[in-house]
Structure formats: structure tokens, C-alpha cells
Amino acid sequence: MAGTGLFAEILDGDVYKYYADGEWKKSSSAKTVAIINPTTRKTQYKVQACTQEEVNKVMESAKTAQKSWAKTPLWKRAELLHKAAAILKEHKAPIAECLVKEIAKPAKDAVTEVVRSGDLVSYTAEEGVRILGEGKFLVSDSFPGNERTKYCLTSKVPLGVILAIPPFNYPVNLAVSKIAPALIAGNSLVLKPPTQGAVSALHMVHCFHLAGFPKGLISCVTGKGSEIGDFLTMHPGVNCISFTGGDTGIAISKKAGMVPLQMELGGKDACIVLEDADLDLVAANIIKGGFSYSGQRCTAVKVVLVMESVADVLVDKVKAKIAKLTVGPPEDDCDITPVVSESSANFIEGLVKDAKEKGATFCQEYKRDGNLIWPLLLDNVRPDMRIAWEEPFGPGCVFTKDVNKAILISDAMETGTVQINSAPARGPDHFPFQGLKDSGIGSQGVTNSINMMTKIKSTVINLPTPSYTMENSATSLYWLADEEKDKNDAGNGGHSKL
Numbered sequence: 001m002a003g004t005g006l007f008a009e010i011l012d013g014d015v016y017k018y019y020a021d022g023e024w025k026k027s028s029s030a031k032t033v034a035i036i037n038p039t040t041r042k043t044q045y046k047v048q049a050c051t052q053e054e055v056n057k058v059m060e061s062a063k064t065a066q067k068s069w070a071k072t073p074l075w076k077r078a079e080l081l082h083k084a085a086a087i088l089k090e091h092k093a094p095i096a097e098c099l100v101k102e103i104a105k106p107a108k109d110a111v112t113e114v115v116r117s118g119d120l121v122s123y124t125a126e127e128g129v130r131i132l133g134e135g136k137f138l139v140s141d142s143f144p145g146n147e148r149t150k151y152c153l154t155s156k157v158p159l160g161v162i163l164a165i166p167p168f169n170y171p172v173n174l175a176v177s178k179i180a181p182a183l184i185a186g187n188s189l190v191l192k193p194p195t196q197g198a199v200s201a202l203h204m205v206h207c208f209h210l211a212g213f214p215k216g217l218i219s220c221v222t223g224k225g226s227e228i229g230d231f232l233t234m235h236p237g238v239n240c241i242s243f244t245g246g247d248t249g250i251a252i253s254k255k256a257g258m259v260p261l262q263m264e265l266g267g268k269d270a271c272i273v274l275e276d277a278d279l280d281l282v283a284a285n286i287i288k289g290g291f292s293y294s295g296q297r298c299t300a301v302k303v304v305l306v307m308e309s310v311a312d313v314l315v316d317k318v319k320a321k322i323a324k325l326t327v328g329p330p331e332d333d334c335d336i337t338p339v340v341s342e343s344s345a346n347f348i349e350g351l352v353k354d355a356k357e358k359g360a361t362f363c364q365e366y367k368r369d370g371n372l373i374w375p376l377l378l379d380n381v382r383p384d385m386r387i388a389w390e391e392p393f394g395p396g397c398v399f400t401k402d403v404n405k406a407i408l409i410s411d412a413m414e415t416g417t418v419q420i421n422s423a424p425a426r427g428p429d430h431f432p433f434q435g436l437k438d439s440g441i442g443s444q445g446v447t448n449s450i451n452m453m454t455k456i457k458s459t460v461i462n463l464p465t466p467s468y469t470m471e472n473s474a475t476s477l478y479w480l481a482d483e484e485k486d487k488n489d490a491g492n493g494g495h496s497k498l
């Protein structure tokens with residue numbers, strides 16, 4: 001159970017502690033932040049409201065810990081990450097329980113998120129060992145005007161302190177997708193979890209603590225965005241920000257200093273359906289893509305653009321599948337569970353009402369109970385409706401059996417990721433995934449995240465004379481020895497130094 005057994009240490013009374021300097025601590029603010037259960041709409045958990053002073057201390061210890069971590073052999077870093085991954089997977093049940101209670105993630109999906117996270121950590125450790133163990137060797141005479149008098153050795157070096165800010169919808173997976181690449185690359189990491197999802201994240205961090213990472217290397221500060229949000233993102237001790245979330249990321253990118261940014265933001269993912277598409281496959285993917293985790297995913301299918309000639313058939317197929325979706329609490333593993341907060345439910349209701357006023361066709365009756373909103377398909381949506389545009393520029397998908405048309409449309413779509421004949425998706429987690437325009441800066445995916453959290457260091461060796469490796473280099477060395485011998489014979493009475 002959450003907060004018990006191995007996890008008892010992270011709880012103080014009914015308030016979860018924050019993690020700094022390798023210890024679980026209470027904030028000196030004596031203030032807490034409440035986490036509301038989206039299903040019951042009552043306070044489920046409380047976390048510490050950390051102060052700016054506490055953030056300063058965390059940054060200091062992150063800086064110190066990073067210095068020795070960067071000198072820890074790569075295989076040792078990987079070994080600890082593998083250990084953390086195993087502990088995480090072993091304790092999937094209490095972490096999944098938090099996901100159910102904090103963000104109303106259906107029970108089965110909650111377990112999947114934790115297991116997927118463990119796998120991601122292990123994969124990142126392996127990938128890191130491979131790609132960080134390699135550098136480049138360049139010679140100067142490939143550039144005009146140069147002889148081979150310079151050898152350039154490049155390696156990937158850590159950036160320093162990485163600030164990780166994940167969103168509520170995958171508070172564990174999108175936290176480890178930042179933590180693991182940061183650590184394998186020799187960085188330290190400060191995590192600011194989302195409020196809804198903070199307790200799941202604290203349990204996950206405890207798994208890293210149990211794995212035995214050096215103190216100060218990982219920290220997790222909780223608190224109000226208004227108190228510590230800007231303070232963290234504008235902190236001079238931060239050397240890189242990896243953020244996943246909504247438009248908050250645009251504001252952060254304007255405030256952040258001259259540090260590398262990985263911004264994974266929101267999207268209005270379009271699903272384009274051509275006349276020749278397999279409509280059963282399309283309908284299944286609209287349901288999976290549009291309604292998994294009640295549509296609260298950056299990759300959720302949010303708008304379907306379908307050729308007029310097949311539109312009505314598709315609408316009927318989707319309607320039939322919607323009728324089969326179960327609606328209810330996450331504990332019962334329902335398909336549709338309450339959305340994360342009342343304000344989120346109100347926002348969705350605002351979009352629906354606007355569409356109704358402007359004449360969209362409702363394929364089901366709009367129904368809401370607290371934060372629970374029944375699945376709804378709107379037909380004949382026009383561009384003047386808000387629902388057609390909110391969260392623009394996401395990844396997209398196209399359905400057709402004609403691969404040539406698919407490529408043409410994929411090329412024309414101004415999106416960072418296009419799926420052909422399947423709903424938009426981030427995973428598998430090692431695939432590059434990125435958004436264009438307001439959907440993000442940089443690219444995620446295991447390899448890209450590791451690279452993003454490093455910078456290239458070049459060491460150039462300057463040689464007094466051009467040097468070319470010869471096939472018969474052993475003979476050259478022999479001549480060199482002879483030359484040296486002759487010099488010595490002439491200079492010191494015949495005693496060779498070679």
C-alpha cells in the first residue's frame with residue numbers, strides 16, 4: 001500500500017515528505033499542498049510546500065553531487081539505474097495505487113505506466129552505455145588548406161544540473177524519461193512533479209533512493225507553482241530544463257536563461273482518413289487514440305478529418321464502439337474515468353457548449369457527473385468552433401491503404417510525428433517523438449534525450465609534423481628507431497636510447 005512498508009519513510013503523519021540530500025524531509029514552511037482525488041473530489045494526499053530557501057539548498061547539493069557522479073564509471077551508473085528499475089517494477093502496486101487515487105488513471109493502465117517506466121530506465125542505461133561509450137576521432141586534412149597535423153577527439157560530457165518537470169498525465173513515466181537519461185549521462189537531477197501525480201512521483205523517487213544513488217544526486221521538491229515554479233525554472237543553478245506539459249512550457253521557455261530546453265507540449269492531433277482506408281481499423285484507432293485515459297494524452301486523437309464519401313459509415317462505426325465503453329471509477333478499471341480536476345472538466349464543458357451553440361451534431365447526449373464526462377462524438381464540427389482548434393499542432397495520423405498517398409500527406413502535415421494506419425503515439429519509448437511550432441522544442445525518445453542532456457567536448461591534439469598512419473607503420477617505427485640510433489651513435493658514443 002502507498003506510504004506503508006518500504007514507503008513508510010516518505011510519509012510524516014498524513015503529509016508526504018520531499019526528497020533532498022538523500023533524505024526525506026519536512027519543509028520548514030509548515031505548509032502543505034492538497035492533492036484532490038478526481039473521483040471523490042476530496043483531499044486524498046498532502047505534500048510539502050517547499051520554500052525558495054529549500055530549493056536553493058537542493059540546487060547546491062545537486063551541483064556538488066554532480067561533480068563526483070560525472071567521474072563515476074559509466075558501467076556503475078548503468079548498474080544503479082538497472083537496480084532502480086528492478087525496485088520500481090517490484091513495487092508497481094503501491095505506485096499504481098497512487099496513480100489511481102491522484103489522477104484517476106484506470107487501474108490496469110496505472111500498473112502499465114510503472115512497468116513501462118522500469119523498462120524505460122533499463123533501456124536508457126543500456127543505450128547510455130553504448131552511445132556515451134563512443135566518441136569521434138577527426139583528422140584535420142579533410143578540410144581545405146589543412147595538413148594532417150591535428151587530431152580531434154570528441155566525447156559527450158554532462159551538462160550539470162537538469163531540472164525535470166513532468167505533467168500530471170504520466171507523472172511516473174514522463175519523470176523517469178528525464179531522470180534516467182540525465183543520470184546515465186553524468187548529470188544530477190532536480191524533479192518538480194505535477195501536483196496531481198506528486199505522490200506517485202515521490203514513491204518512484206524512493207525506488208531510486210533505495211537503489212543507492214549518491215546523496216544530492218536526485219532531489220524532488222513539491223510545492224505551489226506560484227511559490228517555486230518560476231524560482232526553479234529561472235534558477236541560476238539549473239543547466240538544462242526538460243519540461244513536458246501544456247502552454248506553461250511556452251512561458252517557461254521565455255523566462256529560462258541560456259540553457260538547453262527540451263519542451264514537449266500539447267497537441268491537437270488530427271486523424272486523416274482517406275476513402276480507401278480500412279474503416280474498422282480507423283474506428284478502433286479513434287476509440288483507442290481518442291478515449292484512452294479519457295482523452296487526457298498529448299497523443300490523443302482530438303479531431304478526425306474524413307473524406308465526405310466515407311464519413312457517415314465511419315461515424316456509425318465509431319458510435320457503435322463508443323456505446324461499448326465503460327464509464328466509472330478508475331478502481332473498476334473503467335475505460336472512461338473522471339478527468340483530473342474540476343477546472344479541467346469545466347474547460348471541456350466550455351468547448352462542448354461552444355460547439356453546441358454553433359451547431360455541431362451530437363452523436364450522444366452530453367453527460368457529466370462531477371469530473372466524470374461520458375464519451376462524446378461531435379460531427380459536423382466547423383473551423384469557427386473552439387473545439388476544432390484548442391491544443392493545436394500535435395502529432396497526427398493518416399489512414400489509407402495507398403502508401404504513396406500516405407507519404408504525400410505525411411510530408412504535407414506540419415507535425416513532428418505522423419503515424420500511418422495507427423493512432424498517434426509516443427511509444428515505444430526509444431522512438432524519437434517531437435512537436436513542431438508551439439508543440440515543442442527538441443526531441444524526446446531515449447537516445448535523443450541522452451544526447452540532449454550532454455554537450456560535445458572536443459580535445460584537439462596538435463602535431464609538429466603531418467602524421468599519416470601507414471600500412472607498414474611497424475617498418476616506419478623501425479626506421480625511426482634506426483634514425484634515433486644513428487643520432488645517438490654520433491652524439492654519445494654509440495648508446496642507443498630506443
Ligand SMILES: NC(=O)c1ccc[n+]([C@@H]2O[C@H](COP(=O)([O-])OP(=O)(O)OC[C@H]3O[C@@H](n4cnc5c(N)ncnc54)[C@H](O)[C@@H]3O)[C@@H](O)[C@H]2O)c1
Pocket residue numbers: 165166167168169170192193194195225226228229230232233244245246247248249252263264265266267297298299391426435439440
Ligand atoms: N508532448 C508530450 O510528449 C506530452 C506528453 C504528455 C502531456 N503533454 C501535454 O501536457 C498537458 C497536460 O499536462 P499538465 O496539465 O500537467 O500541463 P501543465 O503545463 O499545466 O503543467 C506541467 C507541469 O508544469 C508545472 N508548472 C506549472 N506552472 C509552472 C511554473 N510557473 N513553473 C514551473 N513549473 C510549472 C506543473 O506543476 C506540472 O508539473 C497537455 O497539454 C498535454 O498535451 C505533452
